[in-house]
Amino acid sequence: MAASPKDPQLMRSLLDAGSFLLLAAWLIVKAIYRACLPATYSYRKDISGEVALVTGGGGGLGRLLALRLAKLGAKVVLWDINIKGVEETVGLVKGLGGKAYGFECNLADKDDVYRVAKKTQQEVGNVNILINNAGVVSGQLLLNTPDHLIKRTFDVNVISHFWTVKAFLPKMIEKDHGHIVTIASMAGHIGVTKLVDYCASKYAAVGFDEALKVELEAQGVLGVKTTVICPYFIQQTGMFENVSSKFLPTLKSNDVADRIIEAIQREENLVTIPGIFRGLGILKVIMPWEVISLFIRAILPDAAPHQQMSPIVQIRETEDTLPHKSDSITSAMSQLNHRLLATGKDL
């Protein structure tokens, strides 16, 4: 039987569809306005006095983020399996006049994450900004990758996010204030040879952020934000050092750190670095698979990190092979100064 124009169910559905379209149009106009607004006029939240936890803060991107967060007045907490690296970062932040607290934590071990989370809460306070940054890569053909490395990739790159978020989200919800940042990768949007476990873990990290965001919004928790960051390959962090990338230049680590801080301050949802990669999702839908595959294989003939420094290897190094703490802090400081001078960038 055909529905009559006075059918209450049909009227309700039409009304719902109409309200949805109106609201969607308003949100699109708002998003376009925000995107067109010059950077100086756009909203940037104040993060001074916030407690910001950076996992994997013992080196690479985590260290660069810690320095920037401290410069903006945040109390920085650093977790890493590499305690020497954490000590160096704490020294560097303190050298800038910032506040930093370092903890040794193995993110692949759930009990260790919960133990260190409790210690952090007791010794520093509630974490308001959680940056899930630590990551590992195996970098081999799937059939050559030992099972334990595949498991480690998932444990560190995504499973640990469940434990850190479960540890710190309740207080954020209670105060309706907080920010959860996921450092994923462009490998969370495109599959790459020799990175099967890494890509799969990063796709999962992108999904983790999106589902968590929707869940918070559905519960009316609007004061807790989430951001997912998806960079292309980065130079000078140790993870994908010397990766072969044809046509597309790899990213400068300082530029990536600057963009991440901007995304946190502007409470952005999904950030690809470079921004033009945002369009890849559309291309993947409209292009034949053969074109996508040709493109990926052309720009990344070999994505295996040639000089990968596995963190597991790093902590197994003996005291003799590691530089003296003060020497390494001095060398890290001078490297940082050199980089800043070279790029002409302020922290």
Ligand SMILES: NC(=O)c1ccc[n+]([C@@H]2O[C@H](COP(=O)([O-])OP(=O)(O)OC[C@H]3O[C@@H](n4cnc5c(N)ncnc54)[C@H](O)[C@@H]3O)[C@@H](O)[C@H]2O)c1
């Ligand atoms: N380097 C790149 O090209 C690139 C590109 C896109 C995304 N990313 C992502 O950015 C993030 C930071 O990467 P990076 O380039 O600074 O790498 P990095 O190797 O320099 O730093 C990773 C940090 O994580 C720590 N870590 C590893 N396993 C751990 C564990 N079990 N427990 C605690 N800490 C552990 C390491 O000790 C290290 O300090 C990662 O999530 C990575 O996947 C990197």
